Amino acid sequence: MTVQPRRRTQQERREHTETALVAAAAEIVVEAGVRALTLARVGERAGYSRGIVTHHFGSKQGLVDALARSIQVGFVPGLEDRPPGLGRLLALVDGYLHAVSALGTANRAFLLLWAEAATTPELAETFRDRDRGFRADLRVDIDAGVAAGEIRADADPEAVAVALVGQLRGIGMQRLVDPEGVDTERLRGDVTEQWRRALRSG
Known part of the structure; x- marks a missing residue:
């Protein structure tokens, strides 16, 4: 008796x-640069028509939004299982630096697009929103750490969040530009300990 494979649902x-399509977009950005990213090229790379790309994302802006979201979700696994506070914040720093040690295509594309957003208005909104979300998540941990007495009471959550995002993104960019010269695995312990000392109470 032959077992017929289950047909995928429409949602699947x-x-x-x-x-x-998102994977194809990341490949194009890494291989040919941000300006080479068009709906037609994405569709062709993925084996679909431009119309399919438009149907799913509406526009290049929608595609970039989806690409940015897909990369950030789960970038540092396991954080959702930790309670907010200093421990989770330090786990994020350590996990982020571990993740950029082996930058895959999607993560390389994210950093390239993030850098390009400084001079490209249509990218700026997407990456401004992603960074604001990143800082908001960090502030949750800082506020929880202060409330629990783990983080010094005079720590400014917004200032710490801006500094953290700047450092982590900056190290990621350095790793992208000079992978041989920037050993993020070696940096993990030092950077995490620097933040522990800077933030801890007492």
């Missing part, structure tokens, strides 16, 4: 298509 087919 949609998710598969979107994943393939």
Whole structure:
């Protein structure tokens, strides 16, 4: 008796298509640069038509938004299982630096797009929103750490969040530009300890 493979649901087919399109967009950014990213090229790379890309994302802006979201979700695994506070904040720093030690195509694309956002208005909104979300998540940990007495009471959550995002993104960019000269695995312990000392109470 032959067992017929289960047919994918419409939602599963949609998710598969979107994943393939986002992956194709990341490959194009890494291989040819941000300006080479067009809906037509993404569709062709993924084996679909431009119309399919437009159907799923609406525009290049929508595609970039989806790419940025897909990369940030789960970038440092396991954080959702930790309670907010200094421990989770330090785990994020350590995990982030570990993740950029082996930058895959998607993460390389994110950093390239993030850098380009400084001079490209259509990218600026997406990455401004992503960074604001990143800082908001960090502030939750800082506020929780202060409330628990783990983080010094005079720590400014916004200032700490801006400094952290700047440092982590900056190290990621250095790793992207000079992978042989920037050993993020070696940096992990030092950077995490620097933040522990800077923030801890007492």
